[in-house]
Amino acid sequence: MARYAVIGLGIFGFHVAQSLYEKGHDVIAVDISEEMVQRVRDAASQAVHADATDRETLEALGLQDVDCAIISVGERIDNSILITLHLAEMGVQKIVVKAVNDTHGKILRKIGATEVVFPEKEMAIRTADRYGHKDVLDQISLGDGVTILELTAPAFLVGKSILDAKLRKDYLLNVIGIKELRADGSHVFVLARPDFVLKQTDVLVLVGPDDRVDAFKGISS
Numbered sequence: 001m002a003r004y005a006v007i008g009l010g011i012f013g014f015h016v017a018q019s020l021y022e023k024g025h026d027v028i029a030v031d032i033s034e035e036m037v038q039r040v041r042d043a044a045s046q047a048v049h050a051d052a053t054d055r056e057t058l059e060a061l062g063l064q065d066v067d068c069a070i071i072s073v074g075e076r077i078d079n080s081i082l083i084t085l086h087l088a089e090m091g092v093q094k095i096v097v098k099a100v101n102d103t104h105g106k107i108l109r110k111i112g113a114t115e116v117v118f119p120e121k122e123m124a125i126r127t128a129d130r131y132g133h134k135d136v137l138d139q140i141s142l143g144d145g146v147t148i149l150e151l152t153a154p155a156f157l158v159g160k161s162i163l164d165a166k167l168r169k170d171y172l173l174n175v176i177g178i179k180e181l182r183a184d185g186s187h188v189f190v191l192a193r194p195d196f197v198l199k200q201t202d203v204l205v206l207v208g209p210d211d212r213v214d215a216f217k218g219i220s221s
Helices: 011-022 035-041 053-060 077-089 102-111 120-133 167-171 210-220
Strands: 001-009 027-031 046-049 070-072 097-098 113-116 134-142 146-152 174-181 187-191 205-210
Touching: 011 027, 011 035, 027 035, 046 187, 053 077, 070 077, 077 097, 077 102, 102 113, 120 146, 134 210, 146 210, 167 174, 167 210, 205 210
Parallel strands: 001 027, 001 070, 027 046, 070 097, 097 113
Antiparallel strands: 134 146, 146 205, 174 187, 174 205
């Protein structure tokens, strides 16, 4: 079980705190709004009404000892910068911050953020990827230039085995598994055996470099 601090309990922060707590982690949720704090009380180990821009408050809460701090304080760029700076100086090893634009993100990285996220931008790209290619069912960026792609088996691969499809050799993509259609209309995940022959109703789950994933989507569309 890891210990997390979630600072800022808007939509993004609330759901991050709730998800981590439901996974069994210790979550300290902090917000300057009493209303936000009340809302998260059942979705966190500890919910605190406090001004996180005050370093003494952060230290009093013991946030220097968390495994990861996640900051999401809305449009207040100055507040997120100040909180990030405090936590970095306090020695927090992993600091994830929600940014509102690229410039904000660059500043956050320079002062100590180990990861910067753009939830709205990332969701927009994910949505465009999903609906911009008819066979793509989902796409998730893992960071560091790597993406997981789920798509209906392209027509040119139907009837071929995983081995004969040569996805790794020809496209630099690894097959994580296959989602196979069941009689009730749902899909069940199965391991990608080399002799597994792809059917039109199968869903491929692939992982590989971003550029290779994009290239493969272009070929399969």
